[in-house]
Amino acid sequence: MADEAKSKGNAAFSSGNYEEAIKHFSEAIALAPTNHVLYSNRSAAYASLHKYNEALQDAKKTVEIKADWSKGYSRLGAAYVGLGKYDDAISSYKKGLEFDPSNEALKSGLADAQAASRSRAASSPFGNIFQGPELWAKLTADPKTRLYLQQPDFVKMIQDVQKNPNNINIYLNDQRMMQVLGVLLNVNLRNATSEEDAFEHTSSPKPQQKREPERQPETQPEPMDIPDEEKEKKARKAEAQKEKELGNAAYKKKDFEVAIQHYSKAMDLDDEDISYLTNRAAVYLEMGKYEDCIKDCDKAVERGRELHSDYKMIARALTRKGTAYVKMAICSKDYEPAIETFQKALTEHRNPDTLKKLNEAEKAKKDLEQQEDFDPNLADEEREKGNEFFKQQQYPEAIKHYTEALRRNPNDARVYSNRAACYTKLAALPEGLKDANKCIELDPSFTKGYSRKAAIQFFMKEYDKAMETYQVSGQIPCDTYSFLFSSCAYAISVYISSSS
DSSP states (O other): OHHHHHHHHHHHHHTTOHHHHHHHHHHHHHHOTTOHHHHHHHHHHHHHTTOHHHHHHHHHHHHHHOTTOHHHHHHHHHHHHHTTOHHHHHHHHHHHHHHOTTOHHHHHHHHHHHHHHHHHHHHOTTTGGGOSTHHHHHHHHSHHHHHHTTOHHHHHHHHHHHHOGGGGGGSTTSHHHHHHHHHHHTOOOOOTTSHHHHHHHHSOHHHHHHHHHHHHHHHSHHHHHHHHHHHHHHHHHHHHHHHHHHHHHHHHTTOHHHHHHHHHHHHHHOTTOTHHHHHHHHHHHHHTOHHHHHHHHHHHHHHHHHHTOOHHHHHHHHHHHHHHHHHHHHHHOOOHHHHHHHHHHHHHOOOHHHHHHHHHHHHHHHHHHHHHHOOHHHHHHHHHHHHHHHHTTOHHHHHHHHHHHHHHOTTOHHHHHHHHHHHHHTTOHHHHHHHHHHHHHHOTTOHHHHHHHHHHHHHTTOHHHHHHHHHHTTSOOOHHHHHHHHHHHHHHHHHHHHHO
């Protein structure tokens, strides 16, 4: 059944076994190929393994099946971010927000994608000149680069730099790239490729050597200012650390307002350490100012990406943000933003504490859903409907109603017993045994649960276990079960005599 495979996949994902999760989600998709949630879950598992191409395909399938489901666009954006396609990620997150403007997970993903896009653009001084349609027009207009366009490796090199401007450093030794830079920057970058150039370079070493000592006195005053700047910077960092320590001390004393003042001052002194932001976020969390906590965590993630901070620090900020969402969910009853934030933190750094928080949030979400569905009266109605179908020997329909009854009241041992009987009739013995065990777990005094279990064990030819189950029940079975009991005893005696 697709739901069972899905549940196994969710359990494997929560425990960090993403390969196994993908296997189970794939099995569920084979059984229910139009279920958009299954593709979404498998996309998340692929993304956790950094298999972003596969994650992208599943995310696309998700929004193809259900175009108005905002979470599908969250998966799509995450896959694009993993592939470094930040513009596509931004478009995906914005599309999702059109359907659900208040979705915090989409807002957070959009902010991260925009920050990453800005960070990448700022990291390469040549990033902008390789963007736009005029690039190819300029290369075609120049006589030299026009010939290069006929070379496949040259075209691939330019396309690679377009995708990631930082890759230009890989190709700077290629004379063709130098020619391209000359054309795009509208400057003449000369190369010592002709005999005249070579002569000029070899005939001028002596003037260069004479000029060097003349320039040295001019550059001597400049380095003298550098140590002062470094000293000032170090002093500010040291002062910031003192403020942080004072903030920590105030936090331990639960003097939160004073702690915030010290952390804020530390941030003013040194904006290259995001721990001041995460610490202040922790204070806001203790004060119950969850929105302020989330804002500081978002700032920490954005600034951390700009500074290429340790991934553990990024994960810490995301975990703290997820914790704030959990606190907010007590009132909002929406655990999804917390779950997605914890999952994002785990992709940065697999921390046991974060994994524990994720499992707790998922359990809280499941418990909340069960509470919302809980209705004993409806459960009894569904159980009666199941009984009618059972009498008519329409076992699949009976199972359907028994399952709905359990959704409305998961603590009714009678329903598990009835569904176990249906599974037995359909020869689905493992499923029946599972329901019989659950029936006994919920009500150990309910003798029919033992009868169901023993009958299933008999049909599975586990005669010794069936006998043991009958004995544990504390009674000798009657009617049909009396026959099964006798059959078990006979089967065991035949087995013993044949063995001897």
